Amino acid sequence: MSTSGTESGTRSRTRRAILAAAAATLARDRKATLADIAEAAQVGRSTLHRYFADRNELMAAAIVDSFGAVEDSVRAAAIDQGPALEAMRRLIAAMVESGDRLAFLFGDPHVLEEFTDRFEPDMSVPTTLDLIKRGQEEGVFDPAASPEWIQRVIWALTYTGWEAAEKGELPRHGITATVIRTFESGVVVT
Amino acid sequence: MSTSGTESGTRSRTRRAILAAAAATLARDRKATLADIAEAAQVGRSTLHRYFADRNELMAAAIVDSFGAVEDSVRAAAIDQGPALEAMRRLIAAMVESGDRLAFLFGDPHVLEEFTDRFEPDMSVPTTLDLIKRGQEEGVFDPAASPEWIQRVIWALTYTGWEAAEKGELPRHGITATVIRTFESGVVVT
DNA sequence: TTAGAGTGAGACGTCAATGTCCCAAAGTCA
């Protein structure tokens, strides 16, 4: 069960299917049972327990996994390069792409809080704040808003876009543009 | 137990304490047990059951109650009067004031969905969507954004403001101004 | 083909939350 050891292809695939199903299922229903998750992963409940002894272990692993997925996506956006405004657009696009994972991680405020000690200080969140601060220094982001507030707004709008698409109110391909537009200019015509 | 009958002052007070505690507690922890809610209401668990037979009944009553509280608050904002922009500012202020109740109602998407059939919206209260459409006709709200999207943005920002204050990142008295500013102008300096 | 890896189904036992009931104590009002 050590993460360091090499896993057979089959086991590795099953493990990932469970983790992905956990994130996707819990993002849509926070009260989902382990049976629900196992079903979503097309796996028996006993198999799920074979990989993750208890709910906490699964949660911790799913958080680390989802966080890693989001990190990869954000890393690919290279948000420390180029003008802050353009970097922010790439960041938002990357976050929207990780919709499921983000909704799982941030949909329930308690999810992350209870597991903050399970993983090491990450790269993506601090760099988001870095990007915001850089943007403020460049004079493109509202200096009256705290970086923390702006970060919350990004999460909130991204989640809202994901949720709207989830309910069919917004086409998937339109999420990014809509979120970026609202994030940048708000809703009032000037 | 009929809602139509007159209730003694004591019972009425107890009932309201339970409903308010339910909304406040569930807004902060969606997994709160009935024992948690009873404790928050400073009431015995058996007393809670005396007023609400089961969890569903309590949920339904709490939703109706919270919805009514928000409706009252919104009605006082008279959002069908005056310029749409100013009406929107009053609406947002009213929503921020109802922070707890809104966080309870909209914090978990499933809460409302499961109980939509339990209550009818008060038709005498002008809806948020009406105000948004009016604003678009007046040319003050982005015509490229759907009214539903704008409504979601209002909810999301209000909730974010409430949450930020809840975690001490934002002073209570600053929520409204911050939410309005972000809602109207976004985050990018033009 | 064959041994071993991996799996599904399901039987248990456990546990926390729930819902019901009762009764003594405290509160309320005439």
Add this chain to the structure above:
DNA sequence: TGACTTTGGGACATTGACGTCTCACTCTAA
């Protein structure tokens, strides 16, 4: 004060989710 209302706390049974375990079956790689 005395009748009536309301409450708190505890005993109890029920339920659904969990976690553990076994066994027969399927798949995979040599």
